[in-house]
Amino acid sequence: MADIAVIGAGYVGLTTGTCLAHLGHNVTIADIDEIKVQKLSEGEVTIFEPGLSGLLTQGIENGNLKFVVGATSASRNAAFHFLCLPTPPNPDGSTNMEYFNSAIEEIKDILPPNSVIVNKSTLPVGTASQLKKQIQRTDVEIVSNPEFLSEGNAVQDFLQPSRIVIGAESQEAASSVAALFKDIDATTQITGTESSELIKHTANAFLAMKLTFINEIATLCELVGANVLDVAEGIGYDPRIGSTYLRPGPGWGGSCFPKDSASLLQTANKAGFDFELLEKAITLNQTHLQRTAQKVVDALPQGKEPENSKIAALGLTFKAGTDDLRSSPSLAVIEHLFNLNARVSAYDPMVNLPIENMSKLEITSTAYEAASNADALVILTEWQEFADLNFERIREAMRHPIVVDARNLLNPQDLELLGFQYIGLGQ
């Protein structure tokens, strides 16, 4: 079993380190945030990720998992150094390498001889080669091993992955990293570092493009009287298309798709390639978010101006199953609603504090409170809890029983029977 340092205790680092400890490795996770390290050492998980807490406690108890402050303390005695650092976007869409570079500067001279740096963070193409020159350590190999962890499902995505991708320039380094995952039953693809880095960006950009496509089809369905759910099902049976990532929504978002598509576009620009298809998929998503807000305003009772009405929004995070608000489509739609002068009250099972820069948004502690005196209600994320609400009670609370279901979560017939005007997406 290997000695592994994981630098960064965000959701990727924490999941990676905890799962590697679960596989039997001796793992030390480092972060710069002392309070976070203290909490984690006591078994308190700082993010919402199903299954993580149990594995983390297990790792601490069996001695496989430790938490320390600072990358140096973790890396000094490790054979593998997993870099799981934030890579936020710069204003132009390129990747901000500040956290990554400062960790590298901190550890490059104390790395034990013949150890391996493993880039888990999503990094622009060429980072591994550039890093090799930057660290000036001929004895240290750089490997790219992108994560394919979706929030809310990260532990399962780690332990039962669709594939493991390892990018390396040395076969020996690739094999040593592959051996860390030997107990995981998955296809392992070994490539060069550039391809591995590009695989990660391409996967996210492709899924984002697929979602833009189905959202565009949803709009077309509304114009021609088709039902996007039937269309998605019908094309999804074709294994060349596949049935996942075909659920239309208010627009896609989250901490990865927007950032990674923008970064891939920058990579293409830098390489002198005009990646029009991807660029259009990104701008069409913006249009779709705006269209979702307009749909809600259009659904208001006749003669009711947005400024004199109240809209109830259910769901604030970027999807169900997470507490993450980063680049949330729900917040983008609400922002557009504010621009259209609407008043919005929102409920989310994972959010109870005011949201930065959204002082106009009233956050309630139940869906019924949000619905109270509302002229329309919009479903923005797909929590089962929203489908299980007592809609009779919701109808009684609302001023006008109008539901815009931007996730197609509810059963239209059930709502219509209860006296609601139901407006789905692409139906």
Ligand code: UGA
């Ligand atoms: C995504 C990828 O799915 C992971 O494989 C990847 O590792 C991760 O980014 C990353 O780069 O770290 P995540 O950001 O958690 O994971 O989000 P997804 O579950 O993929 O959802 C992204 C967006 O697409 C959300 O806004 C979601 O609501 C939307 N979506 C997804 C739909 O609107 N319809 C769908 O059918 C699926």
